[in-house]
Amino acid sequence: MNNVLIIEDDKEICVMIKDHLEKYNYQVFFTLTGANAIERIKELSPDLIILDLMLPFISGDELIRNIRKFSDVPVIVVSAKSLTFNKVELLRLGADDYLTKPFDLDELLARIERNLLRSQKDTPNLCLTFGELSINTSSKIVTVADEIIVLTAKEYQLVELLAKYPDKVFSKQNLYESIWQEPFARDNDVINTHISNLRKKLKGEGCRIKTIWGLGYRFAK
Numbered sequence: 005m006n007n008v009l010i011i012e013d014d015k016e017i018c019v020m021i022k023d024h025l026e027k028y029n030y031q032v033f034f035t036l037t038g039a040n041a042i043e044r045i046k047e048l049s050p051d052l053i054i055l056d057l058m059l060p061f062i063s064g065d066e067l068i069r070n071i072r073k074f075s076d077v078p079v080i081v082v083s084a085k086s087l088t089f090n091k092v093e094l095l096r097l098g099a100d101d102y103l104t105k106p107f108d109l110d111e112l113l114a115r116i117e118r119n120l121l122r123s124q125k126d127t128p129n130l131c132l133t134f135g136e137l138s139i140n141t142s143s144k145i146v147t148v149a150d151e152i153i154v155l156t157a158k159e160y161q162l163v164e165l166l167a168k169y170p171d172k173v174f175s176k177q178n179l180y181e182s183i184w185q186e187p188f189a190r191d192n193d194v195i196n197t198h199i200s201n202l203r204k205k206l207k208g209e210g211c212r213i214k215t216i217w218g219l220g221y222r223f224a225k
Contacts, residue, residue: 009050010034038062057083072098078119137209166223175220
């Protein structure tokens with residue numbers, strides 16, 4: 005099931021799109037402001053974003069710039085602005101598609117399907133494998149001995165980062181600021197808690213996450 009995030013300040017439009025897409029087995033979330041949009045994207049890791057240009061607190065074009073700093077998720081812009089130069093500028097910024105309001109829901113669905121198909125073709129099926137542990141960085145699925153392990157978004161990001169650089173030592177500050185994207189406070193115990201939870205969830209493979217006393221953590225091959 006693909007998940008879609010709608011960033012749109014008109015709740016009626018959000019609900020209308022959500023109801024239509026759910027008929028076709030999409031999981032749909034929405035946020036009514038651009039203020040927490042980046043946080044929601046990192047939390048949900050959506051397969052596709054539907055973005056309105058006219059948002060409170062931050063413009064749609066600025067939001068696209070910020071998204072492209074950390075993600076290549078497909079972005080479909082929906083806007084009442086129909087001028088050609090607006091469309092061209094947004095595509096240059098990193099938008100994948102553009103739909104002018106008012107739009108037909110079936111046309112939006114077709115564009116979503118096309119962009120998802122293109123994205124999946126472009127994304128390599130990269131799998132990190134260590135013993136019985138497998139981390140699919142494309143589908144974001146983690147398995148141990150072919151059993152799917154349910155992780156939170158932050159737990160997944162943490163184990164993927166460590167596993168991508170086996171034997172590299174990461175400080176707690178490195179890990180926190182890379183994943184939470186905010187300054188690290190020395191009395192913050194969130195990394196220790198997440199590492200402890202990961203070790204338990206990964207069962208026999210959890211021992212690959214090594215504590216390097218006084219320095220941080222590393223992932224053993």
